[in-house]
Amino acid sequence: MKELLSGNEAMALGAYHAGVVVATAYPGTPSTEILENLAHQDGIYVEWSTNEKVALEVAMGAAYGGVRALASMKHVGLNVAADPFFAVSTTGIIGGLVVISCDDPGEHSSQGEQDNRHFAKFAKVPMLEPTDSQEAYDLMDWLFKISEEFDTPVLLRSTTRISHCKTVVDVGRERKADLKQPAFTRSPSKYVMVPSNARPRRNVMEERIIKLRSYVESFPMNEMVLGDRKLGIVSSGVAYQYAREVFKNASFLKLVTTYPIPVSLVQRFAKEVERVIVVEELDPYLEDALHELGIPATGKDFIPIIGELTPEIVEQGAIKAGLLPAPKPVHKPAMAAQLPARRPQLCAGCPHVGTEYVLRQLCFQNASSPGPLKKGEVVVTSDIGCYTLGVYPPLSALDTCACMGASIGQAIGLQKAGIPNKVVAVLGDSTFVHSGITGLVDAVYNQGNITVIILDNGTTAMTGHQGHPGTGISAKRTKATAVKLEKLVEGLGVKNVNVVNAFDLKAIESTLKRCLETEGPSVIISRGPCPLNAKSTGKPFKVEADQCTGCYTCLDIGCPAISLSDDRAVIDASVCLGTACGICAQVCPQEAISEIGK
Amino acid sequence: MKDVNVLMVGVGGQGVILASDAMSEIGMNSGYDVKKTDSLGMAQRGGSVVSHVRWGEHVFSPMIKRGEADFLIGFEQLEVARWAPYLKPGGVVIIADVVVIPVSVIGSNMHYPTWQEIEGILKQYTEQIYLIPAPRIAQEVGNPRAINMVILGFLSEFLELKPEAWTDNIRRRLPPKFLESSLKAFTRGLEEAGAMRLAKGVKK
Numbered sequence: 001m002k003e004l005l006s007g008n009e010a011m012a013l014g015a016y017h018a019g020v021v022v023a024t025a026y027p028g029t030p031s032t033e034i035l036e037n038l039a040h041q042d043g044i045y046v047e048w049s050t051n052e053k054v055a056l057e058v059a060m061g062a063a064y065g066g067v068r069a070l071a072s073m074k075h076v077g078l079n080v081a082a083d084p085f086f087a088v089s090t091t092g093i094i095g096g097l098v099v100i101s102c103d104d105p106g107e108h109s110s111q112g113e114q115d116n117r118h119f120a121k122f123a124k125v126p127m128l129e130p131t132d133s134q135e136a137y138d139l140m141d142w143l144f145k146i147s148e149e150f151d152t153p154v155l156l157r158s159t160t161r162i163s164h165c166k167t168v169v170d171v172g173r174e175r176k177a178d179l180k181q182p183a184f185t186r187s188p189s190k191y192v193m194v195p196s197n198a199r200p201r202r203n204v205m206e207e208r209i210i211k212l213r214s215y216v217e218s219f220p221m222n223e224m225v226l227g228d229r230k231l232g233i234v235s236s237g238v239a240y241q242y243a244r245e246v247f248k249n250a251s252f253l254k255l256v257t258t259y260p261i262p263v264s265l266v267q268r269f270a271k272e273v274e275r276v277i278v279v280e281e282l283d284p285y286l287e288d289a290l291h292e293l294g295i296p297a298t299g300k301d302f303i304p305i306i307g308e309l310t311p312e313i314v315e316q317g318a319i320k321a322g323l324l325p326a327p328k329p330v331h332k333p334a335m336a337a338q339l340p341a342r343r344p345q346l347c348a349g350c351p352h353v354g355t356e357y358v359l360r361q362l363c364f365q366n367a368s369s370p371g372p373l374k375k376g377e378v379v380v381t382s383d384i385g386c387y388t389l390g391v392y393p394p395l396s397a398l399d400t401c402a403c404m405g406a407s408i409g410q411a412i413g414l415q416k417a418g419i420p421n422k423v424v425a426v427l428g429d430s431t432f433v434h435s436g437i438t439g440l441v442d443a444v445y446n447q448g449n450i451t452v453i454i455l456d457n458g459t460t461a462m463t464g465h466q467g468h469p470g471t472g473i474s475a476k477r478t479k480a481t482a483v484k485l486e487k488l489v490e491g492l493g494v495k496n497v498n499v500v501n502a503f504d505l506k507a508i509e510s511t512l513k514r515c516l517e518t519e520g521p522s523v524i525i526s527r528g529p530c531p532l533n534a535k536s537t538g539k540p541f542k543v544e545a546d547q548c549t550g551c552y553t554c555l556d557i558g559c560p561a562i563s564l565s566d567d568r569a570v571i572d573a574s575v576c577l578g579t580a581c582g583i584c585a586q587v588c589p590q591e592a593i594s595e596i597g598k
Numbered sequence: 599m600k601d602v603n604v605l606m607v608g609v610g611g612q613g614v615i616l617a618s619d620a621m622s623e624i625g626m627n628s629g630y631d632v633k634k635t636d637s638l639g640m641a642q643r644g645g646s647v648v649s650h651v652r653w654g655e656h657v658f659s660p661m662i663k664r665g666e667a668d669f670l671i672g673f674e675q676l677e678v679a680r681w682a683p684y685l686k687p688g689g690v691v692i693i694a695d696v697v698v699i700p701v702s703v704i705g706s707n708m709h710y711p712t713w714q715e716i717e718g719i720l721k722q723y724t725e726q727i728y729l730i731p732a733p734r735i736a737q738e739v740g741n742p743r744a745i746n747m748v749i750l751g752f753l754s755e756f757l758e759l760k761p762e763a764w765t766d767n768i769r770r771r772l773p774p775k776f777l778e779s780s781l782k783a784f785t786r787g788l789e790e791a792g793a794m795r796l797a798k799g800v801k802k
């Protein structure tokens with residue numbers, strides 16, 4: 001049966017048909033839909049794990065129990081899960097274990113760019129990369145087989161354009177019927193990695209890679225396409241598709257097994273063609289591998305190392321390198337006038353706005369000018385989530401954003417460094433549970449003099465409203481045990497714990513002022529539902545035109561429902577959440593904003 | 599079978615993805631190889647949305663190259679201007695008469711381009727520009743959100759497939775509550791295209 005599937009849908013279906021029994025993930029673009037698509041399937045256990053490290057550990061445990069397991073995450077998620085990734089490479093598994101890393105070249109929705117192909121070589125884990133959804137689907141079965149045959153986790157590396165691109169898939173299989181019975185067999189020499197056991201496993205790992213080297217030589221999805229022998233292109237992933245698009249007549253070697261690479265196949269290809277180039281996204285990973293074989297390949301001298309490739313970038317690179325003829329000069333349209341950008345922004349009724357507005361007022365003395373802090377200003381370390389959009393004007397209320405959970409550690413560090421300013425850390429509820437808890441324990445243990453604000457909108461909003469331990473909603477959208485954040489924080493030993501309504505500016509302000517004055521760590525949980533996730537909506541507000549003086553204070557909250565008409569503020573009632581939010585009415589000095597019809 | 603490259607652009611929440619998903623599946627069911635890719639740029643938070651849809655004998659790249667879109671379909675006017683360089687010279691532009699002002703304009707010295715300015719940008723690439731009263735049509739069929747269906751109907755007039763290829767797919771995609779009005783919106787879009795092309799003197 002033919003279906004049009006995204007790479008993520010294809011991986012999920014492929015894994016399901018391959019008999020995956022336990023699937024775990026922490027959400028992160030572009031990987032999130034893999035678990036979401038597995039969650040509707042029957043007969044499999046899925047979970048949103050607390051973070052990627054836990055996700056991989058749960059999948060590892062399941063694979064120790066003899067069943068097929070999968071953990072998926074975005075590229076930076078594998079940084080978080082790196083410890084168990086290396087560990088399970090050492091121990092090996094019983095049931096097949098597939099780890100999916102979805103990289104985000106070009107940082108469509110990420111705080112950094114990295115090429116996770118290096119992780120495979122680094123951790124000595126075999127890696128395969130699909131070039132479209134069909135291969136993503138077909139590969140899943142192979143991955144589990146390889147994992148079990150070679151006693152190793154397997155890395156499937158995807159990228160945004162594989163995960164989020166829909167292509168035609170011939171769905172040829174059904175779910176395996178003969179699933180292995182879960183069972184654990186005691187084997188301390190395999191599972192208990194004390195040095196005396198871990199050392200022999202090192203030998204096993206190296207022998208495994210040697211065996212895999214010969215295995216990949218005949219892997220059926222690696223493909224040589226011989227055309228014009230003048231130019232031979234080695235490529236993998238979506239870059240292969242761009243190469244095929246741009247170089248119409250060249251010869252190609254498509255590599256699906258990219259660690260280890262099929263050395264003889266590559267050498268044979270290099271002999272078939274006059275010149276070898278490598279077309280790959282991000283780092284010269286394959287190019288370096290070819291150089292190690294003594295093949296004088298080029299690639300990164302005309303294909304950028306930074307950012308996402310497009311067929312156009314590949315084409316321009318090829319023209320620059322003289323591999324393709326320069327295009328006929330065509331009439332070039334004049335540059336379009338500069339068009340206003342459409343940046344993402346916090347939604348109307350977003351519960352983060354009020355807290356960030358107060359931070360702006362209390363912590364920043366003037367316009368968002370970069371430079372040394374004045375006395376009395378407060379540093380706001382922040383984290384990753386929708387609330388990070390508060391870095392943009394008009395809120396401009398944040399000073400840092402590095403990696404998930406870092407806000408708290410950064411705050412402690414700034415304070416311990418002895419800077420003369422107070423420090424506040426701001427992070428979301430999902431981020432707090434993901435990796436903020438350990439930072440907060442550190443603040444308790446080491447007497448960090450900081451205030452931590454948890455923006456609790458009851459969901460993981462940024463990635464599309466997944467549940468997390470604080471929400472009480474499972475990956476299958478059923479009821480689960482909710483971890484109460486205020487209890488958790490108290491239990492960690494924080495004495496000064498406050499819960500405020502995220503839409504009550506006065507309460508947020510007075511609480512924050514009080515916390516900044518007290519010694520030791522304090523926590524404010526600013527709570528209000530995400531409007532995209534909330535069941536109830538409010539009654540919209542309006543601006544009383546004759547009361548509005550055009551002071552524009554309401555524009556300082558950056559609400560998309562508020563705009564100007566004839567220099568007076570107007571509210572778009574179809575977007576406004578009104579009584580469910582009310583921030584604009586609280587900031588209006590003229591009291592010109594109120595519920596429609598009141 | 600002629601290759602068809604369509605770039606659909608708009609703003610989060612306008613139904614661009616639903617339309618491009620439908621368009622892709624319709625291509626597949628009609629025997630084309632199909633690839634489609636979206637750039638979402640945090641669309642739910644008001645960012646722009648771009649979908650590349652490619653039909654062909656065999657499609658390699660999911661992304662359309664600049665200057666190669668046969669159709670540029672705009673759910674919003676500013677976004678059409680932004681993506682104009684993707685148009686193939688002489689390609690077709692279909693634009694819903696919708697304006698969504700970005701926050702970057704409010705209280706700043708940037709201005710939202712007028713229709714004349716947008717048309718001026720587009721005319722550097724093509725004369726085939728269709729500004730359609732999609733919001734009005736959607737209102738009239740009683741489903742203001744069906745702007746995407748009006749657009750699909752309009753687009754379908756330019757492609758070789760029978761209307762049923764489109765409507766069968768739409769039928770499977772939409773909840774019963776919106777189905778009838780959506781199909782009406784589609785048909786009205788199709789008729790509008792016929793009328794506008796006739797008025798332009800375009801021979802089929």
Ligand SMILES: Cc1ncc(C[n+]2csc(CCOP(=O)(O)OP(=O)(O)O)c2C)c(N)n1
Pocket residue numbers: 026027028029052074076077080110111384385386387404427428429430431432457459460461462463
């Ligand atoms: C290690 C890592 N995993 C996942 C992500 C993707 N990601 C970015 S923000 C976020 C969660 C945001 O949730 P929350 O903290 O509750 O804030 P909200 O978006 O709801 O405001 C996730 C999962 C990431 N950036 N880094």
